[in-house]
Amino acid sequence: MEKPLLVTDFLDRARKHYGDREAVVATTGERYxxxxxxxxxxxxxxxxxxxxxxxxxxxxxxxxxxxxxxxxxxxxxxxxxxxxxxxxxxxxxxxxxxxxxxxxxxxxxxxxxxxxxxxxxxxxxxxxxxxxxxxxxxxxxxxxxxxxxxxxxxxxxxxxxxxxxxxxxxxxxxxxxxKGVVRTHRTETIHAYLVTVHQDITDDDVYLWTLPMFHVNGWGHIFAVSGMGAKHVCTRGVDAEWIFDTVTEENVSYMCGAPTVLNMLKDYYESNDGVTTTGDRDVRIATAGSAPPEAVIRTVEDQFGWYLKHVYGATETGPLVTTSDARRLFADDDDSRFKVKKRQGLGYLGTDVRVVDEDGDDVPHDDATIGEVVVAGNQVMDRYWNKPDATEEAFTDRIEGYYHMGDLATVDENGMIAIQDRKKDIIISGGENISSIELEDTLFEHDAVKSVAVIPSPSEQWGETPKAFVVPDGDPSDPPVTTDELKQFCEDRLASYKIVRRFEFVPELPTTSTGKIQKYELREQEWEDEDRMVGEG
CATH class of the missing domain: 3.40.50.12780 (ANL, N-terminal domain)
Known part of the structure; x- marks a missing residue:
């Protein structure tokens, strides 16, 4: 038989089987x-x-x-x-x-x-x-x-x-x-099923809402957490001290956090003695998009004692389409797991994730050849609201019938993808492709770098060259590190053509509501006096 997939089923199920169980811890103190x-x-x-x-x-x-x-x-x-x-x-x-x-x-x-x-x-x-x-x-x-x-x-x-x-x-x-991303009962329901499976959501979970509910319906957690009869712990903002206190007081077992949130937690933990990171439950945390630096993952797992899941997607795709949580490919006590967890990973169940070249052909699984990520799956959007031309373009650019993510990636021998850059963020300097993510990861390893964003900067000699906007661990007007020291740090770790030679210290980086760095603002600033459009690569 066939039963329609409806989002109303999630709350219906919770009321049927968990009606007298605590569902919500409100920010106003009530419990429902x-x-x-x-x-x-x-x-x-x-x-x-x-x-x-x-x-x-x-x-x-x-x-x-x-x-x-x-x-x-x-x-x-x-x-x-x-x-x-x-x-x-x-x-x-x-x-x-x-x-x-x-x-x-x-x-x-x-x-x-x-x-x-x-x-x-x-x-x-x-x-x-x-x-x-x-x-x-x-x-x-x-x-x-x-x-x-x-x-x-x-x-x-x-x-x-x-x-x-x-x-x-x-x-x-x-x-x-x-653009309004239109999603149906079917796409929302299947995405919530996938989140439930891949994020290991169970009825005894306590979910802390550090991810905005408005952001693709809280990655589907307004459905998945409710449907499983788990508990929602609500928030009115993100504060590191409050997060750690709430994790211990409410015995939180699961939450999500952008890399910037993980950085904030790491900074607080390292600046304060005796921080308690868990209650009576083990904690797992999901982060999405660009992978956090390895040092952050190491702190979250080795110091906090939490289990990190790295997932990936876009508003148009549900959002989640891949996971790095492939436990047969790493050991929990082996440091090699950090390299696996930095990857965006394997496709979710029932999701066809491919990396294709400009002709629409799959790139080899050599972890070197770069192509664009395209996705087909039952959780992908129905259409853009009142924008048929944009809808058609999104599904037909390199290959018909797949949503085009706009991200450039490689694929390893296990089929795990690793994002190298957004199309517009890849730096082409003297004909060489340079991943801004690789440069950011390198610079973040420096103790004096609190946060960093690398973008293409105009160059008469090379067309464009990497430039780093650095939030130092200290006063930006009197940073604890010099640009020459950062340049040398890059020279010791990167190929010569990748070295960052331009730096600007800033008090903060522009971010979205979910903590993603808005590089387009930095690009507009950097290219405002140039003739060509920024982000052309």
């Missing part, structure tokens, strides 16, 4: 069981429906990682409305564009961020504005608690098909306007 979380979602569903919100309408959620986000997300999806989470670091103009582009029909916004919606209220195509603290917000906003009580908890769940749209996640818009 799955029955209680479900009732709050039902109230949101009932009032939305009473106000005229129907299947297919878009409901925006602007919220840090709180229990309100979970209730609003499930409350929207239970009536077939399309959950549209928003990045809380965006500007009012960004919100005006996204809300108009998506045709949003209702908005829930946390009180700390509602002012950015209020600033463009007249440009937003809805008259339903809900917040968790109406008294703290200027303008006519409805209190969340009153909203979910208004119509009771009875609502009509419409017939839904697994091919129906159910979420729209907007990309960061690093090139042009943000």
């Amino acid at each position: 069981t799955y029955d209680e979380l479900g009732a709050r979602a039902d109230g949101f569903s009932a009032t939305l429906q009473a106000r005229g919100i129907e299947k297919g309408d878009r409901v925006a959620v602007l919220d840090p990682n709180t229990h309100y986000h979970l209730a609003a997300a499930y409350g929207s999806m239970q009536i077939g409305a399309v959950h549209t989470p928003l990045n809380y670091r965006l500007t009012p103009d960004d919100f005006a564009y996204i809300l108009e582009d998506a045709g949003v029909d209702a908005v829930y916004a946390d009180h700390e961020y509602a002012a950015r919606i209020e600033a463009v209220r007249d440009e937003v195509p809805t008259d339903i504005f809900v917040t968790n603290d109406a008294e703290a917000v200027d303008g006519d906003w409805e209190p969340f608690e009153a909203f979910i009580d208004e119509a009771g908890t009875d609502y009509d769940r419409p017939a839904m098909d697994e091919s129906d749209d159910i979420t729209i996640n907007y990309t960061s818009g690093t090139t042009g306007d943000p």
